[in-house]
Amino acid sequence: MKYAQYIMTVLVMVMVMCGCKKENYAELNKGNTVLALSASVNTIVLQEKNRDNDALILNWTSGSNKGTNASIRYTLQLAKQGTNFANPISLDMGLAVYSNKFSVRTLNDSLRNHFNATPGTVFMLETRIIAQTQVAGISADISPVAVISVTTYQPVTKTLYLIGDAAPNGWDNTKAVALTAIATEPGGFTWTGQLNIGDFKFLTTLGQWIPTYNKSATAADSLFYRTDFGQADDKFHISANGIYTLKVNLLSMKIVINQPVQPTTPPYSRLWIVGDATPNGWNISAPNEMRVDSGNMFVFNYNELLNAGEFKIPTATGNWGTDYYMPLANHPALSATDVQLVRGGSPDNKWQITTAGPYKIKLDLLNMKINIQPFTPYKQLWLVGDATPVGWNINSPAPMTADPTNPYLFTWQGAMTAGEFKIPTTTGNWGCDYFMPMVNHQPISSTLAKFIPSGNPDNKWQITVPGNYKVTLDQLHETIQIQKL
Known part of the structure; x- marks a missing residue:
């Protein structure tokens, strides 16, 4: 009994398998199906604003495999009308594929690149499908031709660059700053x-002055496409330094320039100086660190005796491939104040010190400005305040003593009472410049001092314990030591 059941099971399985195979043959047998091709539209006007939309859908029948049960391979061809497909675009569609879509961008690029279709004019396109049965000796079938009228367009540039004295890299057309294309917005760029x-x-192209997109003469928020040097060269104007976002659309020919966005925190909390002009030279692992200004987190200072040589300002240590603050061009005049942030350090512009000596450097990250000034030390400094023996007598403050071997060091030693003091750079004038603490009443253990023009804000050191003190000020490095003796 078990043997009979086994035989029956095997017979059923064989019958099922044979039935499936017969059904597949029937599916492959296309009989005498006529090969035909149809287009979704007969007239198309392509527009770049719709570049990702479907422009044309072509469908075709399977055609006949002449009863061979063999597969059929399809080739889709597009050609210029009247050429008898002498120079077609041929697309291998593969097996069992009966449709193909062309996006606006794909169809436009194909007609322009292959057939040199003139943008803005009608191009008469012919298309057909070729069906080749995959058996030797059987000739291909070719469908009747479908004719489609297509008007192409000239695509806008795929690159756009910002140039001008308002821009980070100035008027050097080889270093103009690239905008970012907006993937979801045809013709859109932002920066x-x-x-x-x-x-x-x-x-539109680095190193080339034409063509450009300029300010339109008719509307402040509109662009003008300038293709000839004889055309107006109107430009957009920035009236205040700041962080801006620009958004342009080359199809609508519109520009949006936002109001300055003032960040609340600086992009970096620490910066360094590296180069053979600095004491630590080209040691990227241990460059000399700049000092954050106590009154403005966006301002970094560096005061030092510099050598004849170069320097730049890295945003990190231990890696030459970091980002840097650099001049707009290599070796600018020290009076030039413009600065740029260079990603990865290329181009490798540097400031150059030609005359060794004391310098004070001030970098402003908010306004992207740098001030590099040779420093001339004051020949006399004083102490004034009710902590000193002379009190608040600006006409006759307590003189400090210059160090005979170091023109930047001044000291004062004597009895001090509970009270305040600051260090004026002249006498007889409360509105003079001062050396002061970083913040009012900072601990006297702090060694940081600050040069404050005109004495505003009016910070002071405070003595809380009377006694004999020695005060030593380094006016170059802006440091102080207040020692109770």
């Missing part, structure tokens, strides 16, 4: 960064 007081426009 966010520091703009300075000045003018700007847009290049």
Whole structure:
């Protein structure tokens, strides 16, 4: 009984398998199906604003495999009308595929690149499908031709660059700043960064002055496509330094320039100086650190005796490939104040010190400015305040003593009472410049001092324990030691 059941099971399985195979043959047998092709539209006007939409859908029948049960391979061809498909675009569609879609961008690029279709004019396109049965000796079938009228367009540039004295890299057309294309917005570009007081426009190609996108003469928020040097060269103007976001659309020819966005925190909390002009030289693992200004977190200072040589300002240590603050061009005049943030340090611009000596450097990250000044030490400094023996007598403050071997060091030693003091750079004038603490009443154990023009804010050191004190000020490095003897 078990043997009979086994035989029956095997017979059923064989019958099922044979039935499936017969059904597959029937599916493969296309009989005498006529090969035909149809288009979703007969007239198309392509527009770049719709570049990702479907422009044309082509469908075709399976055609006949002449009863061979063999598969059929399809080739879709597009050609210029009247050429008898002498120079077609041929697309291998593979097996069992009966449709193909062309996006606006794909169809436009294909007609322009392959057939040199003139943008803005009608191109008469012919298309057909070729069906080749995959058996030797059987000739291919070719469908009737479908004719489609297509108007192509000239695509806008895929690159756009910011140039001008308002821009980070100035008017050097080989270093203009690239905007970012907006993937979801045809013709859209955007950029966010520091703009300075000045003018700007847009290049389409690095190193080339034409064509450009300029300010339209008719509307402040509109673009003008400039293709000839004889055309107006109007530019957009920035009236205040700040962080801006620019958004342009080359299809609508519109620009949006936002109001300055003032960040609340600086992009970096620590910065360094590296180069053979500095004491630590080209040691990226241990460059000399700049000092954050107590009154403005965006301002960094560096005061030092510099050698004849170069320097730049890295944003990290131990890695030459970090980002840097650099001049707009290599070796600018020290009077030039513009600065840029260079990702990865290329181009490798540097400031150059040609005359060794004391310098005070001030970098402002908010306004993207740098001030590099040779420092001339004061020949006399004083102490004034009710903590000193002379009190608040600006006409006759207590003189400090210059160090005979170091023109930057001044000392004062004597009895001090509970009270305040600061260090004026002249006498007889409360509005003079001062050396003061970083903040009012900072602990006397702190060694940080600060040069404050005109004495505003009016910070002072405070003595809480009377006694004999020695005060030593380094006016170059802006440090102080207040020692109770």
